[in-house]
Amino acid sequence: MADPAAERAEDAVAGLDSVTVHTEAAAALDAPGVAAVLIASPGPAHEEALLAAFDRGLPVLCEKPMVPDSTGALRVVEAEARLGRRLAQIGFMRRYDTEYRRLKALLDGGSLGRPLMLHCTHRNVSSPAGFTSAMLINSSVSHEIDAARWLLGQELTAVTVLRPASSAGAPEGLIDPQFVLFETERGALVDVEVFVNCGFGYQVRCEAVCEAGSARIGDEHTMVVTSRGSAAEEVAQDYLVRFADAYDREVQAWVDATRRGQVTGPGAWDGYAASVVAEAGVRALETGGRVAVEPAPRPDLYAEVSR
Amino acid sequence: MADPAAERAEDAVAGLDSVTVHTEAAAALDAPGVAAVLIASPGPAHEEALLAAFDRGLPVLCEKPMVPDSTGALRVVEAEARLGRRLAQIGFMRRYDTEYRRLKALLDGGSLGRPLMLHCTHRNVSSPAGFTSAMLINSSVSHEIDAARWLLGQELTAVTVLRPASSAGAPEGLIDPQFVLFETERGALVDVEVFVNCGFGYQVRCEAVCEAGSARIGDEHTMVVTSRGSAAEEVAQDYLVRFADAYDREVQAWVDATRRGQVTGPGAWDGYAASVVAEAGVRALETGGRVAVEPAPRPDLYAEVSR
Amino acid sequence: MADPAAERAEDAVAGLDSVTVHTEAAAALDAPGVAAVLIASPGPAHEEALLAAFDRGLPVLCEKPMVPDSTGALRVVEAEARLGRRLAQIGFMRRYDTEYRRLKALLDGGSLGRPLMLHCTHRNVSSPAGFTSAMLINSSVSHEIDAARWLLGQELTAVTVLRPASSAGAPEGLIDPQFVLFETERGALVDVEVFVNCGFGYQVRCEAVCEAGSARIGDEHTMVVTSRGSAAEEVAQDYLVRFADAYDREVQAWVDATRRGQVTGPGAWDGYAASVVAEAGVRALETGGRVAVEPAPRPDLYAEVSR
Amino acid sequence: MADPAAERAEDAVAGLDSVTVHTEAAAALDAPGVAAVLIASPGPAHEEALLAAFDRGLPVLCEKPMVPDSTGALRVVEAEARLGRRLAQIGFMRRYDTEYRRLKALLDGGSLGRPLMLHCTHRNVSSPAGFTSAMLINSSVSHEIDAARWLLGQELTAVTVLRPASSAGAPEGLIDPQFVLFETERGALVDVEVFVNCGFGYQVRCEAVCEAGSARIGDEHTMVVTSRGSAAEEVAQDYLVRFADAYDREVQAWVDATRRGQVTGPGAWDGYAASVVAEAGVRALETGGRVAVEPAPRPDLYAEVSR
Secondary structure, eight states: OBOSSHHHHHHHHTTOTTOOOBSSHHHHHHSTTOOOEEEOSOGGGHHHHHHHHHHHTOOEEEESSSSSSHHHHHHHHHHHHHHTSOOEEEEOGGGGSHHHHHHHHHHHHTTTOSEEEEEEEEEOSOOOTTOOHHHIIIIIIHHHHHHHHHHHTOOEEEEEEEOOOOOTTSOTTOOOSEEEEEEETTSOEEEEEEETTOSSOOEEEEEEEETTEEEEEOSSBSOEEEETTEEEEEOOSOHHHHTHHHHHHHHHHHHHHHHTTOOOSSOHHHHHHHHHHHHHHHHHHHHSSEEEOOOOOOOTTSOSSOO | OBOSSHHHHHHHHTTOTTOOOBSSHHHHHHSTTOOOEEEOSOGGGHHHHHHHHHHTTOOEEEESSSSSSHHHHHHHHHHHHHHTSOOEEEEOGGGGSHHHHHHHHHHHHTTTOSEEEEEEEEEOSOOOTTOOHHHIIIIIIHHHHHHHHHHHTOOEEEEEEEOOOOOTTSOTTOOOSEEEEEEETTSOEEEEEEETTOSSOOEEEEEEEETTEEEEEOSSBSOEEEETTEEEEEOOSOHHHHTHHHHHHHHHHHHHHHHTTOOOSSOHHHHHHHHHHHHHHHHHHHHSSEEEOOOOOOOTTSOSSOO | OBOSSHHHHHHHHTTOTTOOOBSSHHHHHTSTTOOOEEEOSOGGGHHHHHHHHHHTTOOEEEOSSSSSSHHHHHHHHHHHHHHTSOOEEEOOGGGGSHHHHHHHHHHHHTTTOSEEEEEEEEEOSOOOTTOOHHHIIIIIIHHHHHHHHHHHTOOEEEEEEEOOOOOTTSOTTOOOSEEEEEEETTSOEEEEEEETTOSSOOEEEEEEEETTEEEEEOSSBSOEEEETTEEEEEOOSOHHHHTHHHHHHHHHHHHHHHHTTOOOSSOHHHHHHHHHHHHHHHHHHHHSSEEEOOOOOOOTTSOSSOO | OBOSSHHHHHHHHTTOTTOOOBSSHHHHHHSTTOOOEEEOSOGGGHHHHHHHHHHTTOOEEEESSSSSSHHHHHHHHHHHHHHTSOOEEEEOGGGGSHHHHHHHHHHHHTTTOSEEEEEEEEEOSOOOTTOOHHHIIIIIIHHHHHHHHHHHTOOEEEEEEEOOOOOTTSOTTOOOSEEEEEEETTSOEEEEEEETTOSSOOEEEEEEEETTEEEEEOSSBSOEEEETTEEEEEOOSSHHHHTHHHHHHHHHHHHHHHHTTOOOSSOHHHHHHHHHHHHHHHHHHHHSSEEEOOOOOOOTTSOSSOO
């Protein structure tokens, strides 16, 4: 691991075996056993780290922005192109969001026809200190830039930025909100409301308006697809879909607790209680009447119902 | 790893180092380096495996049902109680679902007052072969039994099962749907519609009706809390909340691809494209006009927009 | 018009021509020009008024309950049956609610198959003084009794009432909430949560669970139909559907204002402003640029934008 | 009544007493007993009719557009200004829509702070024959022009029209959809997607983005207000609010049926059935058990459950 602040790095890897700590990225890349690189440093440090990884043939996951200025970004592109094979994945994480992936799959499937417009909303509760008017574009809207390119499979060809009256909730001098319009190579229009001091919540929404319907994500529920007279949300067909994350969290919670030498979550008493209630339920089904549940006394080891 | 079918077990662990395969649970537990046990065998095999783990002082994650019959389940409780410390976590995974956890936190927070009723829905598209009328209770509703105990922090004290006309979509002889009523020790009422051949989707919903409001989960969107004249959904305050799963999936996708020797996802060209569009956006903000985006030619290495 | 309180009646009809006021229902029915009768008196007065209207062959709209006790209600039925033709319409107004009518049409259309269950919610903010535990059934749930009979086209054949712990928000001694279960002649099950001191709102909901889908009304939005993997709301096809009530209100507001000698609502300046902006818009469409709107000065007669 | 097509006019007023038919508007205005005028002729005929009504001091409800061109519209404004009192109400019916009125009341109430942007959607299934690209602005968007002025209480000062790729579903040569941007006198931005051949539904939506929250109408449910971490819909507090339209429809249905000499809707048998079921319900409440419903035989006059 490399971090210019060695102490911070030591803290981060405490308890992990076989990790060495470095203050120079290059030294870390040369450490034995390094098979891949994750770059999460500030943007201006990315170019050097990326080129160093390319030199060593190491695969890289690099946080966005890949490189803050396009000239430096182009140098990275050219270096990788010279290698002739891809090594870098860039951290545009919306491509991995469930709702965005559904929208992408729907658009690619073609059932709604050609996309004509994307209406996007990008709201933050408040902007961090030092956030500039330009950063609404190159830090916030950069997510929509990538998402629009990816969803539409088209490059963006022109941009216009409108300035509604700024909110009283924005810091003095910050142009916030802004309304950004992108044109694409095949004539689609992308509009983005970016409002980084909206005060009320973090909201990322996207509506794709197509020739035969519209689909919207981000409204505190699953994707809503409007077509032929109905506005519909998908209903899961399977518990593995509905509870996928719960299964992951359950096992992770168990692993974490076990590592700490603890046992948490539902326990044997809960398992027993479920059995004894279910048995009463089956008798109630068979008899048609009301059946009392009569468990054995609860050992002191167990709370009434475990948390 | 233990599995009575050795070949299946060998397949499951292919590629993992330092895993030995056994056909007997006891042998697997005695293998060197075993620190914890995950039991995912059929229910009737659980009791023996749990007791064996207890004998060895090993922490266990055991799939539900802990033990199918309450007599056997009680033996497990008593064995763990004799040990005097908890070793078993039971696989009631709803306690790890985001929506259920929000509901639990809301009820525990007390802002809605005392819960009076839970209205639950548990629907499956279709039941597997061999599913019996009793299994609607002891396999399906057992999830609601644990969830109700956990959400309310109360034991269930009586149960009644009503039988509406069975659906034509249910297999001959299966009593489906059923409507199950539970009473709790402090007077709450829990009703569960269980309908395992509903045909249209997997739906798990729960509405908690309290003295000062109601909260509902499971309707294809986030928890809706009704109180004092409004029905409200929470709006995330932070991208780490909204996109938590996306960040996890992004890193996992990168790890998986790297292990396969591949690079997938957004690449250097996408990083460059974002930079060059953002720069045009900042100029558009500054000038108030429309600014064309003029990227360098795209090297052949890169598709137009990476998938 | 008849009202035992003559003064109240005189107030009610003030300004209406050709209306005579009576303190006896019979006298009002015998007044010249009476062609039909609307009974909105307290329930115990209904039977006498209905029979008097039947005697005179007058059509009647009678508020619910038709007659509070079933013995008296049967006498009304028998009297009308002797006449051999229907004269009475009873005030079960839910049959005229847009959402209920959609649900009824959907169930009758048969696309969701046979209804198996109705899950109903009936919540009031608070109960009026003197409201008794029996009135939760015979005043509140009587709406669901009629709605269930009408939606299902079946008579109800049995009833059970469960009593969860009463809310601290209910008056001392009132059993509130109650959970009422009805069985129907063809085996459907109807459950009703009635909670007349819920504190947070007036909520009337109904979910019909059928063999091939489920439909729900009353959740602050239009009917949601769940079937084959989607939960869908209907999208209007026409402005006459979407804005039907707005057109009615517009004309009614104009008639009311005109009768008062007033002019309200959008006025000539608003008509002019729309023209001048639209003309600028058409020029903007033609030129592709930004076009300023340049209206004539606003005469003093008009506020900036009329309310 | 005036209509250049006398026969059509005669049909329209058939059965109404004291209505005379004319082919000239002026003649109709001079007919005895005319107290007010409703103008629903094509737009080009409005100016003459408005001025004639002004000459006679008659209040007028005039359909939109008041006058298609702004020069003629200004003549109407000037004529009314010379009179010194308002006589004309213009048919911008959205101001009378329940959702728009809620949004207007919310914005005027000030709880969300100053409005900064309105995001509007105006979609039709298909455009009528002869619909031109300019008509998307001066016929369709004219509704948003008035709604924006009214909601914001501000005049619109500039307009820009963007043209995404036109839909394959639009007639040859029609620029559809269009994306229209309005600026207002106090710096708010109004964007309107107008798409008159969207194919899937009639959708009119409006989101007002303010300094302290956002409110949205038109999404198949009631107004959603997002503020301080929650997205909330109002819950009615009263049955008079929830069922206002049902009560109106009920009485209107009764009046209409009575005029036709018919009786429709719920009848005496339904009133009796409700009584007998409610009585069984009260007994079930008192006894805690299941109570069978035992009605008298149904007279032949009544269907099982009236429609």
